[in-house]
Amino acid sequence: MFEATELNRRNQRIQQLFGILFLLMTALLIAPVLLILTTLVAKGGSVISIDFLFTNPTHGMTAGGIFPALLGTVWLVTVSLLISVPLGVAAAIYLSEYAGDNWFTRVINLAVINLAGVPSIVHALFGVGAFVLFFRFGTSILAASLTLAIMALPVVIVATHESLQAVPLAFREACWNMGATRWQTIRRVVLPNAVSGILTGVILEVSRTAGETAPIMFTGAVFFTPFLPQGIFDQTMALSLHLFVVSTQVTDVPEDLPYGVALVLIALVLLMNSLSIAFRVYLRGKKRW
């Protein structure tokens, strides 16, 4: 009665085959990540110390620490987040909750997606033209952060838009039917349910922003400065640019130094991501928003 037919056996073999295939693909993806991390720890772990993190580079950047670059990256990421998250979330709420489905919003959506595909060097040149020269911000944290924010906006908008769209229409209708306005519905029902998706977008953006080099090297990040930034109109060093400099621009750098800088950059991104994840868990645990 339950004997497997030839067709049953064939179907089972095929499904096993696909299971193994997908497992291999996944392993293939994880392998480089593990390889990068272990290499960095093995080759750069030895230079990491409190002194390395909190002192200035010395001897033409062949020795000493990376503090100005570390602090600069934190500045750049924070300021660009403060610009891109409110803007991006507001735009996504408008596109998802207020705007009707017409040719205008479709063009905007298309433009946003295309913006995500613009190469970062193009953003960099735009940043030089718009923020450094036209708005006269000079090469500064503000100009660099604005450039980074423009580059990150599409990611924030798309992630927010999609997590808003994932909230079932039935929830909105239930709320509208009670006499709630659009904004009351967004604040009480839609946003609390979309917030973890929005934070995922922000996390992605933090990682990208911290690692970008091209958009900041003409707009606010400098090769070397012994001064720590005091405000958004100062120039600054940045980890990503510093890594580029010590790897390719300076001679006689000890071999483990660039690996150490890369390790700190990755650790910083991981730390920021963990903070966002913790915040997400906290929001989810809280019943009311």
Place this chain on the structure above:
Amino acid sequence: MVAAKPFSTATGATAAAQPPVKLEVRNLGIRYGHATVLDKVSLRIREHEIFGIIGPANAGKSSFLKALNRMDMFTPGMHVDGEILFNGRDIRRLKNVYALRSRIGVVFPLPVGLPMTVYDNVALAPRLAGIRNRTDLDIIVERCLARAALWDEVKDRLNSLGSLLSGGQQQRLTIARALSQEPEVLMLDEFSIAVDPVTTMRIEDVLKELRREMTIILVTNLVQQARRLAQRTAFFLDGECVEIGETEALFSGEVKDTRTRDYVEGRFG
């Protein structure tokens, strides 16, 4: 709200002895783009009656309820013609549609437990109305859950997620949420399709009680449910209001249109 206007039409004479009209619909038509889903519907719903609307799928029943609540505003392509009078006021010309919606409670075919606590589900409408005092909210939440026959089952887990309740419980939660608006009219759209028979009977008992306080519009595709609950019933078919009459009359075969008899006797639909 303005009191119901006296009738000036020919049928007004018989209405004098009856409760005032809560909702009146004149020549209502509903289109989605070019597709007409409801055409030339005129009917009156009186205070404190359970008004049944029966009919097969695509009869226009749900669209009818949407129009009463001005949900066409939120439905792309939906277009409503004709007049809808709520307490004698034409709601099509109303600016403050939010006040209208807050006077009408709605229960959907599939239960919608909002992903917040049971307490917050029921306290949402009062909060939207500006009630902040915790004691007042506590009283409202308990009273509404009790009236929806759900209090005993959830009183110990008011802080668990409303969306985790069983289907039947969620439907009663939806009713409790609708009651928390203190509605003048309660509209139920096929409330029992995702609910077990025992819960259905409990909800039906609740509705019989609620009738003393409010007007109820019951859309159902279970003709026997209309028979059990409704004083008067309308039969919708393919966007047409075929017949309106006393429920008992419709079920005892006193019909003007033979399609009504065929439908209530289960010959089609």
